[in-house]
Amino acid sequence: MDINSYGDAMAKVAPGTFVPDIGTPLAPQSEPLPEEAAGAGAGSFKATLAGMLEHVNTQMVDAQQKSEDFALGKTNDLEGTVKSVEEAGLAMQMTLAVRNKIMQAYTEISQMQF
Secondary structure, three states: OOOEEEHHHHHHHHOOOOOOOOOOOOOOOOOOOOOOOOOOOOOOOHHHHHHHHHHHHHHHHHHHHHHHHHHOOOOOOOOHHHHHHHHHHHHHHHHHHHHHHHHHHHHHHOOOOO
């Protein structure tokens, strides 16, 4: 990997975005994130986690229902079934990763001496 080209690409990243503005017609144009998405005015941490868990639960229930429907022959949508099961699995992995990080932070904080 060429360090200079990496530095040049990083210099082209617009503030508030994650995509370099390359300037070619085929490159996606990046825009700053809206303040709502950036966290301004967002709910509490507890509300955010509750919303995330509700979304994961909905995905798991949907994947279960699609799997049952496919197994019983109520639908032939193999692609949709596999997609929903994979999305639910990834959401669950993400949830477990967040839980592990929260538990790690809690353990670290509880071991601090005041």
